[in-house]
Amino acid sequence: MKKSSNSLVMEIQQSNQNNCLYMATPFHFFSRAAIDITRLNITLPPRFSIQFTVREIGKTSLLDTFDEELRLSSKLLMQHQKHLFLFSQENSGLVAQPCPLFWRFVTDLDDGPIKKSLAGVSPLRALLPRHSTSLKTKQLALVDDEEKTHARANVYECENDETVVTFGQTHPLKGYNRGHRLLVNALTQQGVQYQGEIDELYELLGVDIQNPYTAKPTVTLDPEASIQETTRSLINSYIQVARHNEAGIQADYDTEFLHDYRVSLRKVRSVLSLFKGVYGEDDTIRLKESFSEIMKQTNRLRDLDVYLLDKADYLSMVPGSMTGGLALMFTEFTKERQQQLQHVISTLQSESYLRTINKLVEQFSDPGALVPGEHAHEPTRPFARRLIWKRYKKVCKIARHIDETTPYEEVHTLRIQCKKLRYLMEFFAPLFPKGTLKALIKDLKRLQDNLGRFNDFSVQQLSLQEFLREHSPKRQSNIDFAQSIGALITVLHQRQLTEREQVMANFSAFDSPKTRAAFQSLFHQESSL
Structure with a gap:
C-alpha cells in the first residue's frame, strides 16, 4: 500500500532506532538494476522467504554544495517536497527529517538527525540541486516458516529515464548471523556489489564527479621549468576558479561565490606584483590595472556581504537598548546590497567584461602573447x-x-x-x-x-x-x-x-x-x- 512521505519519514526514524539493537557489520551494496524479490526467494533455503514493503517517494533532488562537501564526506542527500533523506555509511540506513519546501543552508533546518549529520557543512554554503531522480524504497525482512525475522535490509531504488540504480544496506540481528549470511548471499547472487566508496554511487546516478570545483586548486610545478611557464600555469588556474564562480554570483546562491571569485583574482594580482621581472614592465602594469578594475566592481558588494554575515556579532557588541538603531543600519545595508548585486550582475554580463576577461584568458594561454621580463627564463x-x-x-x-x-x-x-x-x-x-x-x-x-x-x-x-x-x-x-x-x-x-x-x-x-x-x-x- 502506498504511503505518504510524512509516514515514511516516521517509519525510517523508527527503523533507525530499532537498528541500534543490531550487531555485526551491515553489508553496504549497490546494483545497476532493481532488486527482484522473486529471484531472491529462489536462492534461499526452503524454510526461508523474503517479506517486503514498497514505498513510492517520487521525484527527488540530489543536493550538495558547489564544492561538493557532502560527497567528499561520503554523504548523499535527497529532497522530496518537504522531506529530506540522507544516506551515508556512518548511518544505519537512510536518515530522514522534514524540511521547508524552499531552503538553502543547514541553518535553515530544524533540529533533527539530518541537521546533526550535516553539522560539518559550512553554514555559508548553499545546498543546491545537482541531479534529479525518482526514489522508491523497499524494506526487506528474511523470515523463517515460523515468521521469525532473521535479517533485514533497506533498499533504495533511483530511477531516471530508463536507468535504475539500487543501493542500500543489510541489518544483521543479534543472534541470527546465519540468517544475515543467507540474505547477503541471495543479494550477491542477484548481482549486487559491495559499495566501497560512495563516489561509485554518485557515478551510477549519473552525477559528474570527474572535475570537482575547488577554490584552492593544486597546480603541479616543475622546479626546473622557467618561472614564466610556472607563472602562466598559476594565473590560468586562478582565472579558471574565478570564472567558475560567475554563474553562482549572478544567481546569488550564497556569498562564497563572490568571495572565491575575489580571492582568486587577488591571487592573480599578487602573482603579477610579486613575480617581478617575469613579464615586461609595460605588460605587467597593464595586466595589474585590468585585474584591479575588474575587482573594483565587486568591492562594495563584498563589504556589504561581510557586514550582513556578521550582523549577529555586531548586535551583540552594543547594549540591548541600542540594537534598534543598528537594525535600521542593517536595513539600509540590505537595500544597498540589492543595488550592488544588480550592478555586479550587469558588469559580469556586459560585453566589456566578457571581452576583457576572454582576452586575459587568451594572453595567459598563449606562451608568446606577453613580453618576457629579465627573469622570465630563470x-x-x-x-x-x-x-x-x-x-x-x-x-x-x-x-x-x-x-x-x-x-x-x-x-x-x-x-x-x-x-x-x-x-x-x-x-x-x-x-x-x-x-x-x-x-x-x-x-x-x-x-x-x-x-x-x-x-x-x-x-x-x-x-x-x-x-x-x-x-x-x-x-x-x-x-x-x-x-x-x-x-x-x-x-x-x-x-x-x-x-x-x-x-x-x-x-x-x-x-x-x-x-x-x-x-x-x-x-x-x-x-x-
Missing part, C-alpha cells in the same frame, strides 16, 4: 627561494621594531608584508617539503590573522563613520541610529587595541629559533641565484 625553484627569503627578511625587519608606540600605519605595512609572504609560500608550496612548509604557514597564519583582525576593526570604524556622515541625525529615530553606531565604533576601537597588544606576542612566537632555522634551510640555499 628556473622556478631558485626564483621561489629568492623571493620567499627576501620577503621573510622584510617581515622580520618590520616586526622587530614594532612596540606599543609604533604608528598604526607601520602595523598595516606589516600585515601587507605577511600576506605577501604567505601568498609566495602557498604559490610555490609543491616545490618544498609538505610537512615543514605547512608548519611554517600555520605559524605565519596565526600572526596574519591577528593583523587581519586589527585591520578589519580599523576599516570598519572608518566605514561606519562615513556611513554616519551620510545619514546625519534629523529626527529622534536617526539620533538613536547615530548613538547605536557610535557605541559600535567604540567597541570596535577597543577590539582593535586588544589585537594591537597581541601582535608583538604572536610575532615572537613566529620568530622562534626553530622557525628561523626552517626558513634558512628551505629558502636560503639558492638565494644568491
Whole structure:
C-alpha cells in the first residue's frame, strides 16, 4: 500500500532506532538494476522467504554544495517536497527529517538527525540541486516458516529515464548471523556489489564527479621549468576558479561565490606584483590595472556581504537598548546590497567584461602573447627561494621594531608584508617539503590573522563613520541610529587595541629559533641565484 512521505519519514526514524539493537557489520551494496524479490526467494533455503514493503517517494533532488562537501564526506542527500533523506555509511540506513519546501543552508533546518549529520557543512554554503531522480524504497525482512525475522535490509531504488540504480544496506540481528549470511548471499547472487566508496554511487546516478570545483586548486610545478611557464600555469588556474564562480554570483546562491571569485583574482594580482621581472614592465602594469578594475566592481558588494554575515556579532557588541538603531543600519545595508548585486550582475554580463576577461584568458594561454621580463627564463625553484627569503627578511625587519608606540600605519605595512609572504609560500608550496612548509604557514597564519583582525576593526570604524556622515541625525529615530553606531565604533576601537597588544606576542612566537632555522634551510640555499 502506498504511503505518504510524512509516514515514511516516521517509519525510517523508527527503523533507525530499532537498528541500534543490531550487531555485526551491515553489508553496504549497490546494483545497476532493481532488486527482484522473486529471484531472491529462489536462492534461499526452503524454510526461508523474503517479506517486503514498497514505498513510492517520487521525484527527488540530489543536493550538495558547489564544492561538493557532502560527497567528499561520503554523504548523499535527497529532497522530496518537504522531506529530506540522507544516506551515508556512518548511518544505519537512510536518515530522514522534514524540511521547508524552499531552503538553502543547514541553518535553515530544524533540529533533527539530518541537521546533526550535516553539522560539518559550512553554514555559508548553499545546498543546491545537482541531479534529479525518482526514489522508491523497499524494506526487506528474511523470515523463517515460523515468521521469525532473521535479517533485514533497506533498499533504495533511483530511477531516471530508463536507468535504475539500487543501493542500500543489510541489518544483521543479534543472534541470527546465519540468517544475515543467507540474505547477503541471495543479494550477491542477484548481482549486487559491495559499495566501497560512495563516489561509485554518485557515478551510477549519473552525477559528474570527474572535475570537482575547488577554490584552492593544486597546480603541479616543475622546479626546473622557467618561472614564466610556472607563472602562466598559476594565473590560468586562478582565472579558471574565478570564472567558475560567475554563474553562482549572478544567481546569488550564497556569498562564497563572490568571495572565491575575489580571492582568486587577488591571487592573480599578487602573482603579477610579486613575480617581478617575469613579464615586461609595460605588460605587467597593464595586466595589474585590468585585474584591479575588474575587482573594483565587486568591492562594495563584498563589504556589504561581510557586514550582513556578521550582523549577529555586531548586535551583540552594543547594549540591548541600542540594537534598534543598528537594525535600521542593517536595513539600509540590505537595500544597498540589492543595488550592488544588480550592478555586479550587469558588469559580469556586459560585453566589456566578457571581452576583457576572454582576452586575459587568451594572453595567459598563449606562451608568446606577453613580453618576457629579465627573469622570465630563470628556473622556478631558485626564483621561489629568492623571493620567499627576501620577503621573510622584510617581515622580520618590520616586526622587530614594532612596540606599543609604533604608528598604526607601520602595523598595516606589516600585515601587507605577511600576506605577501604567505601568498609566495602557498604559490610555490609543491616545490618544498609538505610537512615543514605547512608548519611554517600555520605559524605565519596565526600572526596574519591577528593583523587581519586589527585591520578589519580599523576599516570598519572608518566605514561606519562615513556611513554616519551620510545619514546625519534629523529626527529622534536617526539620533538613536547615530548613538547605536557610535557605541559600535567604540567597541570596535577597543577590539582593535586588544589585537594591537597581541601582535608583538604572536610575532615572537613566529620568530622562534626553530622557525628561523626552517626558513634558512628551505629558502636560503639558492638565494644568491
